[in-house]
Amino acid sequence: MDTKNIGLRNIEVADTRISYIDGQKGKLIYRGYDILDLTKNSNFEETCYLLLHDELPTSDEYVDFKTELVDARIIPKQMQINMGNWRKDADPMDVLQAFVAAFGGYYDEEFSTKEASYSRAMNLIAKVPTIVSSWHRIRNNKKIIEPDSNLSHAANFLYMLNGEKPDLEMEKIFDICLILHADHTLNASTFAARQVASTRAHMYSAASAAVGALSGELHGGANYEVMRMLLDIKTEENVESYIKEKFAKNEKVMGMGHAVYKTVDPRSQVLKELSKRLSEKTGQPWYDITNRVEHVTAELMKKTKEMEIFPNVDLYSASVYYMLGIPMDLNTPIFAISRVAGWAAHIIEEKFAEAAPKPMLYRPKAVYVGKYAGPQGCKYIPIEKRTKK
Known part of the structure; x- marks a missing residue:
């Protein structure tokens, strides 16, 4: 089969324990759990823990995880001030990509260990909703709403976005949406994240690349x-x-x-x-x-x-x-609010795989089909002797 022109479809490039798709049967699995089971019984915070840690949390682990996630929601004030300098009609995905990348400059922290990467993962999952909601308030000349530690991940975002706490049904519906979008194997954005992570770049750089891939209309758009x-x-x-x-x-x-x-x-x-x-x-x-x-x-x-x-x-x-009241141009950033959990899990897996040998730098091969391909090549002509064809 000629694989070079079909977007690497069906080409296996990595092992993963994170998620699995059975395209023939219509099944999506997170760490062994059917997505339909998770949407009925779990919530986004617990699903994030599952994606990151390969198992569902105990009660104590769940409480600690939620507490850490809530505590990490606030973004630096200087970041919000910098957002105010952007054009008000800037694409929200461009804003998100820029400020996810900027985390590397705001947080001078260790990135080389697996434990540190879990901490950075929590930072991303908690802060991406705050970036999106802050930008939406800024571009509409509205006061930024600070996170509410008493609200769930889903309810808190809707509150920061609109200034109103959602009712329980709206909260649950949005929470289910977040679970559904949290991971989907090696889609374009996740592959971008893993490719960057394979260079040993830090998590914020890899996640920023994923945001860029997600922005395209054939993916998140x-x-x-x-x-x-x-x-x-x-x-x-x-x-x-x-x-x-x-x-x-x-x-x-x-x-x-x-x-x-x-x-x-x-x-x-x-x-x-x-x-x-x-x-x-x-x-x-x-x-x-x-x-x-x-x-x-x-x-x-x-x-x-x-x-x-x-x-x-x-x-x-x-x-x-x-119908949840989310502006259309925030649809893709909403996708990122959820998928960042999967990206983080894949980045950690890519950088700290337990299997031997360790993952290698992605370096696919291209087939050159340009003009003058072959041993003779092109003859260089000085600029003063060139004529327009």
Whole structure:
């Protein structure tokens, strides 16, 4: 098989104990635990502990972990002052990437040990929500809201963002979203994090690279594109004509199809139910419109392409975030608030793998296909003798 032009799909590049995808059966596993089981019984803080430590915490470990996470939420005041110097229309992902990288300058700490890396992981998981909410308040000329130590990770972010404490149902829905997005094996951003970590760069540099990878519309930016699509459609009655036009132009329907899952993405099942609950709670139409997009697209794919297609995590997460009152351009930063837990776990695994031999620096090979390839090469012509072709 010619693998160089298919984005390294199905090419095994590393061992991991963190997560596993069965694309044929539609299963996602965190450290041996089914994601559907975790969304029913766990919470984001406990899931973070699982991803980092390879096991669920005891009661005492859980209390200590939550306390450390809460204590690490505050970011340096100077960082917030520096945010005020940015353009108010700057992309939130650019802001997030810059200030995640900046942690290396704010915290002069040891990075070389596994124990220190766990501490830095806690710093990232706790502080990324504060960066995102601080920037949102700053760009809207609103007073920054400090973290509330009495609130869960999910509730605290919504509070810092909007200035209102969410009700228990909204808190739980957002908490489930965070669990669903916490890890997904070697996706683009996680691979970026591991590649940088393989150079022995510190965790903040690796996490910053992951944020940059996540910002692309083919990765974390896809849920933003889904919500734009839903807003363009406006009503359930418009769905069929909109999707047919997409097919006629051979354009992709955002939120449909996945590179790994060949059946239903298990995360989309949960998000679909959450979208339905929120639509019933808020009276907004987005669940019905999204559900219609799913079915019309699937029917047309069977009819025209003679193949099945299923919704991915972005199709229903877009409407869930929208109905939670989260601005559309924060959809991808919200993704990062969750996925930073997985990134941190992978960075630690990459740098401190217990298996021998130790992981090597990633150095893939490229096939040169440029002009004049071969033994003769090009003949250098002095600049004064060159003519425009």
